[in-house]
Amino acid sequence: MSEHNQPNQPNQPNQPAEHQRNGGDLVVETLQALGARTVFGIPGQHALGLFDALSRSDLQFVSNRVENNAAFAADGYSRATGEVGVLFLSTGPGALTSLAGLQEAYATAVPLVVVASQIPLSGLGARRKGMLHQLDDQKASARNVTKSQITVHHASGIPSAIQDAWADAITVPQGPVWVEVPQDVLLGEVMVPPVQDALAVPYDHPPREELVAESVRWLAASTRTAIVAGGGVRRSGDEAERELLRVAELLQAPVVCSPGGVGAFPSDHELSMGSWVEDRHVTEVLEDAEVLLVIGSSLGEVTSNYFTLEPRGKLIQIDAEPRVLETNFPTLGVRADAGQALGALADALEAAAGQGAAGSPDDGTWAGAEWRGRSAPQVVAEVNRKVQERLEGQDLNREQRFMADVRSAVPSGMQTFWDMTIAAYWAWNVWDAQSGQFHSAQGAGGLGYGFPAAFGGALGLASQGRSGADGRVLAVAGDGSAMYSIAELAAARQHDAAVTWLIVDDGGYGILREYMEDTFGQATATELARPDFVALAESFGVPAEAVPVEEVGPALTRAFAGEGPNVVVVQTRLKMWAPSHLED
Known part of the structure; x- marks a missing residue:
């Protein structure tokens, strides 16, 4: 039976009737009142x-081509602007297709409000034969990838449900929230007056005073303190x-950023070990610390250098998500927003120094921190030198030049x-x-996120x-991941988005190829037939060029000067670095 012959179709008269406000208007009005300006999705x-x-609102609708890409787009909108991303989904297949994108937002704590339709109220909880798109429990499908889920059964409940969802989405740990509204509730006439204003205030999560005081006691007594800065620091903003x-300068503590925390600490600072959490020399510094201060990171697989990290000192872990505290290591767990906790720690450390606390320095910093006779900047410089020497000994000139050329071209x-992708x-x-922002799919690790x-x-x-x-952005993908989102070239062209897409074409799933070759001696099912990406992009009306790897910098500079979307393709095989060991 075709979709158009299914039961429970809304009336579709030949001539449009005079409009009467319905549940859909309440959704849109509430979103506008909360400050939403853009909605992603597919009808x-x-x-x-x-x-x-x-059609009766001032909201901009962005017409994506696949629902998981719509979720990625709402995620990217939120990360780039600091606003809540909004996503509209249809029942069943549309809702399910979005889940991979929502998993990334959930894992990385990106605030989204997801409004999904549902079958009519009469079918909820039943298995009516022939009811289009029906799932036994649609909310259950979303439960693994959203903070909370609610079904609205009456139009009068729509404004409160959307408002509550918004507040939940922006409360740390932030994340996507799922609201579903049955078809007949969306279409039914309502007596509820137009929504004029709505207020959604996040719950506050400051650190507990006794935990701050205990943390300061530990830190004040430590002569070797190191810091891991995670994505929670970046999500808390510039402050x-x-x-x-x-805090780092007060404690004279070396700082390493997790993949999610890239950019949280100045990479050119004398205390910065960059983001080399996957290097054993960096891991050794973290292990040797008397106190390891971890902010906004779960110390998960990558940040713990694939669970090889074994701290020998005390560990303080600050995170807004209580489920990650003490998960991987015994810690003094502080459930708090990263920014508020760091501010409280800095104030308390300065106050302790001013009061002449035991071990406090005279100059207002805890500069007595010495790493076995060396200053923290000396330790950091030595570690950074060892990391670079290790890379230079692995024939990785192409990879290092490629990354340097891209960095040089990017404003x-x-x-x-x-x-x-390997890049x-x-x-x-x-x-x-x-001064820009770095975004990646490290939360859930799904392909197709970048573009x-x-x-x-x-x-x-x-x-x-x-x-x-100031308004253009760069996406970087491999040829394998690019095929997940190639359809969105049409959306980018339709909406004239100022995005440059760098596709590194190595003929397959490059990182999986390396993993399999290293583990099994050969790779299976990693090689891919792929299109002529330049011709394909141009078929969408998107300018594109292919260049040798040595010319990626000038090609990106040209693309950044363009209007609307464009594509740069580089055919090359980039290699991963080999793991480091202390004997290196």
């Missing part, structure tokens, strides 16, 4: 009430990064979005975000009035 039969209401700098304030693995460790997220980010920046180099 669907049960969601038509939402999309009809959009959190300033407080991180203040200092440009935001970049990286797919799961991104390098970027996790070597990228200097400068749709960058597309959403570019539209977000444009909505804030940013243009030219």
Whole structure:
């Protein structure tokens, strides 16, 4: 039976009737009242009430081509702008297709409000034969990848549900929140007056005073303190990064950023070990610390150098997500927003120094911290030198030059979005975000993130009035991950998004090829037939060029000077670095 002959179809008269406000209007009005300006998604039969209401609103609708890419785009919009991303989904297949994108937002704590349609109320909890798109429990499918889920059963409940979802999404740990509204509730006439204002305030999560005091006692007594800065620092904003700098300088503590925390600490600072969490020389510094201060990181697989990290000292872990505290190591767990906790620590350390606390220095810093006769900057310089020497001994000149050429071409304030590709693995460790922002799919690690997220980010920046180099973004992907999101070239062209897409074409799933060759001596199912990416992009009306790897810098410079979307393709095989060992 075709979709158009299914039961429970809304009335579709030949002539449009005079409009009466319905549930869809309440959704849109509430979102606007909360400050939403842009909505991502794809129309669907049960969601038509939402999309009809959009036509009467000032919200910009971004027409994606695949629902998981719409979720990535809403994610990128939120990361680039600091606003809540909004996603409209249709029932069943549309909702399910979005889940991979929502997993990344959930794992990386990106605030989204997801409004999904549902089958009519009469079918909820039943298995009616022939009811289109029906799932036994649609919310259950979303439960693993969203903070909370709610089904609205009456139109009068829509404004409160959307408002509550917004507040939940922006409360740390932030994340996507799922609201579903049945088809007949979206289409039904409502007596609820137009929504004029809505207020969604996040719950506050300051650190507990006794935990701050105990942390300061530990830190004041430590002569070797090291810091791991995670994504929670970046998500707390510029103020959190300033407080991180203040704490690090007070403690004279070496700082390493996790992949999610890239850019949270100045890479050119004398205390910065960059982001080389996957280097054993860096791991040894973390292990040798008397106190290891971890902020906004779960110390998960990558940040713990694949669970080889074994701290020998005390560990203080600050995170807004209580589930990660003490998960991998015994810690003094401090459940708090990273920025508030860092500010409280810095103030308390300065106050303790001013009061002449035991071990406090005379100059206002805890500069008595000496790493076995060396200063912290000396330790950091030695570690950074060893990391570079190790790389130079592995015939990685092509890879290092490639990353340097891309970094040189990218303006200092440009935001970049990286797919799961060998170039991104390098970027996790070597990228200097400068005054821009670094975004990658390290949370869930799914393919296809880079381009749709960058597309959403570019539209977000444009909505804030940013243009030219200040509004353009860069996406980086491999040829394998690029095929996941190639359809979004049509969306980028349709919405004239200022996004440059760098595709590193190595003929397959490059990182999986290396893993398999290293483990089994050969790779299986990693090689891919792929299109002529230049011709394919041009078929969408998107300018593109292919260049040798040595010319990637000038090609990107040309692309950044363009208008709308464009593509640069480089055919090359980048290699990963070999793991380090202390005997290196």
